Amino acid sequence: MKCSECNNEAVIYLSYSQKFLCSKHLSRLVEKRVGASIREYGMIEGRKRIGVAVSGGKDSLTMLYLLHKLLGKDRRLKLIAITVDEGIKGYRDVSIRNARRLAKSLGIEHHIYKFTDYAIPMDRLMKHKKTDPCSYCGVFRRWILNKAAGELKLDALAIGHNLDDIIQTFLMNMMRNEPLRIARFTPNGGIIESEAFVSRIRPLFSIPEREVMAYALCNNIDFHNGECPYAAYALRNPVREFLNNMEEKYPGVKFRVLNSYLSVLKNMKVPENLTTRTCITCGGPSSTEQCKRCILLDKLKKQMGH
Amino acid sequence: MLVYVDGQRRQCKIDGKIKVSDLIVRLGFTRETVIAKVNGKVVTEYDYAEPSDRVDLIRVSTGG
Ligand SMILES: [Zn+2]
Ligand SMILES: [Zn+2]
Numbered sequence: 393m394k395c396s397e398c399n400n401e402a403v404i405y406l407s408y409s410q411k412f413l414c415s416k417h418l419s420r421l422v423e424k425r426v427g428a429s430i431r432e433y434g435m436i437e438g439r440k441r442i443g444v445a446v447s448g449g450k451d452s453l454t455m456l457y458l459l460h461k462l463l464g465k466d467r468r469l470k471l472i473a474i475t476v477d478e479g480i481k482g483y484r485d486v487s488i489r490n491a492r493r494l495a496k497s498l499g500i501e502h503h504i505y506k507f508t509d510y511a512i513p514m515d516r517l518m519k520h521k522k523t524d525p526c527s528y529c530g531v532f533r534r535w536i537l538n539k540a541a542g543e544l545k546l547d548a549l550a551i552g553h554n555l556d557d558i559i560q561t562f563l564m565n566m567m568r569n570e571p572l573r574i575a576r577f578t579p580n581g582g583i584i585e586s587e588a589f590v591s592r593i594r595p596l597f598s599i600p601e602r603e604v605m606a607y608a609l610c611n612n613i614d615f616h617n618g619e620c621p622y623a624a625y626a627l628r629n630p631v632r633e634f635l636n637n638m639e640e641k642y643p644g645v646k647f648r649v650l651n652s653y654l655s656v657l658k659n660m661k662v663p664e665n666l667t668t669r670t671c672i673t674c675g676g677p678s679s680t681e682q683c684k685r686c687i688l689l690d691k692l693k694k695q696m697g698h
Numbered sequence: 699m700l701v702y703v704d705g706q707r708r709q710c711k712i713d714g715k716i717k718v719s720d721l722i723v724r725l726g727f728t729r730e731t732v733i734a735k736v737n738g739k740v741v742t743e744y745d746y747a748e749p750s751d752r753v754d755l756i757r758v759s760t761g762g
Contacts, residue, residue, distance in 0.1 A: 393744045403740040404733075412742060450758075556759070605733050605758045609740050617704060617756065632759060636730040 404606045407643035415610035422607045425598050427462050433580040435593040436469060439547035443590070445537060446473045446495070446502075448487025450608045450615040451552035453494050455596055457613050459550060460498045473502040474540050474549075476533050479513025480621065487616035494614065503544065505536045511685070512692055518622060520696055525622040528688065535685035538676055541590035548591045555650055556601040558594070560631045562653040567627065574653070575660045589677040600646060700752040701725070712749070719743035721753060732757055 393402040393412045400414035413421065430436060444459060446452040456473055463469050473495040478484050488504065495502035507513045511532035518525060541549050553561075558577070565573040581591040596604060608615055638645045670676070671683035678684070701708045701721070708725060716724075718734045718741055729743050735754040736747050747753045 393742050401739070402742050405742040405744060407729075412744075415740070602730060602733065602758050605756065606740060609733060609735075609756070636728060639730050640728055 403610055404603065406603075407639075408647060410643075418603065418606055419610060422599055422603060423458065423462065426458050426595050429579065429598050430462065430593075430595055433593075435548065435550075435580050435595060436463065440468060441470050441472060441544065441546050442593075443537075443541055443544060443546040443549040444471055444473050444500075445549060445551050446475050446491040447484075447552075448475070448490035448616045449552075450605050450613070450617065451554055451557075451596060451601075453490060453613050453615045454604050454608045454611075455550060455552040456491075456494060456498070456500065457608075457611065459595065460500060464498070471500050472544055472546065473500050474537065474544070475502070475504045476536050476540075477504055477506040477508075478529055478533065479507045479515050481515055483618055483620055486618065490614055490616045503540060505540050507532060507536070510536050510539065511689060512696070514622060517692070524624065526624055528692075529622070531684045531688055535674075535676060535683065538589060546590050548593045550593050550595055552596055553594045554596045554599050554601045554604050555646060556632065556635065558597050559635060559646055559649040559653060560628055562649065562656075563631050563635070564627050567631075571660070574656065578657055579654075598650065699747060699749050702752070702754045704757055705754070715746050715748055717743075718745050718747060718753075721747060722755065725755060727755065727757070731759060 393405070394400070395402045395414035395417055396411040397417045398414060400416065402412035403415050404418055405412050436442060442459070442463075444452070444456050446456050456471075459471055463471065473491065475488055475491045477488060492502060514525060514529055517528060522528060537549060540546075561577055562574060565571070565577070579594050579597045581593070599607075635646060635649070669678055669680070671678040671681075671686055673682050673686040676683050676685070699710070699712050699716075701710045703725065710721075710725065712721070712724075718736070719729060722729060722732055722734065722743060732755045734741055734743065734745075735756070736745065736751050738752075738754075
């Protein structure tokens with residue numbers, strides 16, 4: 393098929409706009425949209441040191457590549473890549489190599505923070521047959537990213553959530569009746585703002601997952617395309633399937649859900665009791681006396697006989 | 699036709715030319731969940747694959 397904009401062969405059909413796009417025009421569209429998101433949501437306004445969380449998968453490496461392409465020439469800004477190594481053999485050790493290679497080729501400083509140093513590596517944890525690995529991993533990963541942000545003096549931390557991630561999370565939070573989580577999961581920042589908690593920015597929030605993948609392939613971004621061996625997407629999988637089926641039947645539905653979510657966000661009131669405190673054990677941000685990571689770590693160490 | 703999903707060979711009997719969208723369905727996927735390559739080039743689901751082609755389907759929802 394030919395591109396709707398030029399005479400080149402198309403690499404993707406966008407059913408929501410009924411357009412075929414070649415590699416060049418898809419790249420242009422993605423870059424334009426990401427650039428517009430960054431500006432519209434003031435993602436880098438007044439910020440100098442931007443951390444970029446890279447796992448080595450398609451989303452995070454595409455984000456790193458795009459941020460470098462769109463912002464790399466701005467001498468006032470510094471991009472710093474951060475990878476969290478959860479200690480999953482055959483998965484994370486492989487993807488870290490992809491992250492390292494891309495950061496190096498773009499000349500971006502890259503730091504690796506390990507679960508071994510700040511938590512319990514997932515392989516070891518799973519030997520104790522823990523259920524719900526994603527929630528353990530998430531608590532530790534968030535804590536480590538905050539720690540990294542503090543040490544590296546980051547003004548913001550870019551996370552590679554794409555449009556599909558955002559709307560899946562939005563629907564899941566509605567299904568669980570967790571409106572505060574909706575308020576927290578925003579394109580720029582969130583309602584938890586404190587010195588110890590670095591603002592998250594999500595530059596890919598308006599790019600559908602399939603377009604991120606196509607962009608990565610067309611731009612020869614060498615990403616790792618593996619699945620976490622411990623992934624247990626209890627609610628996410630059916631929600632993802634539902635949204636994909638809806639999009640096939642009603643093209644554009646994903647963008648409409650995204651727009652609903654953005655409107656809901658604008659009209660949400662920030663509850664006052666969400667201001668953060670400091671954890672008595674680690675000094676990190678927390679809504680209670682001790683943070684989730686420290687509570688979890690104490691509990692696990694006891695259970696695992698440390 | 700050599701068919702691979704995420705780099706793993708898949709047995710799939712196909713006679714003659716096939717539309718990529720039909721191949722996607724034959725392999726149990728949907729348009730939204732995969733990207734197809736024919737002989738290493740990314741193609742749309744409206745393109746065709748010939749019996750002598752290598753087709754790669756890459757699932758989009760793995761890892762971040
Ligand atoms: Zn074109
Ligand atoms: Zn703590």
